[in-house]
Amino acid sequence: MIKKITVLTLSLIISGCGLSVTQREAATRFASASTSVGDFSAKEFAAMRDVTIQMNTKDIALGGKAKINDLDGAFDVDDVAIRINAAIALSAYGDLLLALVDDRQSRDLRNATMQFEDSLRGVSGRTLSDADLDNLGALVYNIGGFFLEQQRAKALKQIVLRSKTDVDHLCDLLIQDFNPTGLNLLHAVDNTSKRLKVDADMALAAHKDNPKSKLFAIQAYRLADSQRTRVKKTGAQAIAVLTALKSANAELVNALENNSEFLVDTRLLGVKMKNLGLALKVFSGS
Template identity: 25%
Template sequence: MWMKTGLLLVCLLTGCAVDTQQQRDAENFAQQSVEAGKLSEQALVLMHRGINGMAHRQQRLLLTRDSGIPPRQDLPLEHTVQRVAAARALQQYGKALRALLRQERTPEAAATFNGLLDSTQTALGMFLPAIVTKQIRAMGDTLGQRHYFGQKITQARLLMNAYQPAVTQLAGLLAEDFEPDGSGYMALYLTSAAELRNTAKQVLTGGQPGPARRQAALAALNDAEQAEEQGQALGARMVAMATALHAAQQEAVRNLEQPADAHPALDAYSNNVSHAGRVMQFLLLPAQGEVNHE
């Protein structure tokens, strides 16, 4: 009897009895956010490379060796940094939340909180309110301390409430970047594909292109059409994922405050992350399979 009571007391003090459905739901949201951030970063980098690759192919189709036109400059990587920071902030938010729920003690877990603040500042172009910054830094500093073991849910709820305005902004930034009909990176990627397609058609229908130039134009036309199709599909999935993030965040906070049996927003978020991941596997950029036809 005394042994069982002692074991129960030890378990409560160390937090081993706090693995509730409520915590598992929060961990699921955290993991989905990590994955959503990774997918977003990967897609942004691939689009950056694709935009540059398609621009160079278009220029090679247009220019002759004696044209005297200077080569086109790449889209600077700096243009992508702020966008990638939003994706990384989402990853670090999920990792920080997971670290609180699991009370991880590793230096990497503690550093995630500072990384979250840095990425958020870069993505939003502004500091978070001082009180929020102080709260988040303190969470990283005290991560894994014994007196927090019984307060995992409380700490997770504190982080989610403090960071909720930033989540809303990050979701908006990512949705804007991946909107095919918007003004972000996906729109620029699709415009680059359309320009390459049109140039390839002009080469094929105008005059008598030589065998090598005709082969290059045919390959460019095929790759551009493929890029447009895949970009539209990926954009739709990524926008759905970013939009679902906002609703899932709100539902996850409510669930920490008052557990519920059904989680439609969290389920939708998880499904959209999964769908986006599957589409990403088939994203083939012309720049990756480009052959030098000169």
């Protein structure tokens, strides 16, 4: 009898009420990337503000056109904090999705079931055989696991479907900010670095015979140049990652709604994250 019920519960689980392997993979990969994108964005917004202040300070010292009362330019503290909060929310969304997909509760249940079997095995003069105990343990585990998986799949589907538009919209906003010609934040860094480059060049022309002033101008020129390269490289990689994250979000929804096994962009996301990481590593020393 116990054997029959066990087989029945196993077939219920296999019948697909929980998450499929593809759905779990789509959710896990998307969630990890969301965490990384959120963390990257939060760091970059703070770094962009810092470097803008640094460049404008040097520009003023060179006698350039930067304004002493507007050193942070477009990077007002409030606007940067708003973006960092959004990035943190995206990172937390990724972390929490990972925790939801993780089958910690099933592992806890497996351990509890094993304890339960061991406990019954220790009873002297028991009437149940070892095979009966194994089946009884499996029965408890399978029924419990079935309910857990069903609940997990339901919650994941509801939350991911409900959040899709917001995640996409946040990616669009971040794409605008990381577009070097998008008239948003990264564009502001590029603009500031170009102005510094011009002012450094003018200072070099004006102070040909003053080695100290020349050295300062050369350092400013170098900073402007490295920032322009950084803007181009990280901007392009960040946009590629954010675009891929949007596609992965769509693939996750498709996997959860239609059991689709199509995860091309989701699987490429890891490669794009790696490229972005490499680009950041190259510039972290500059």
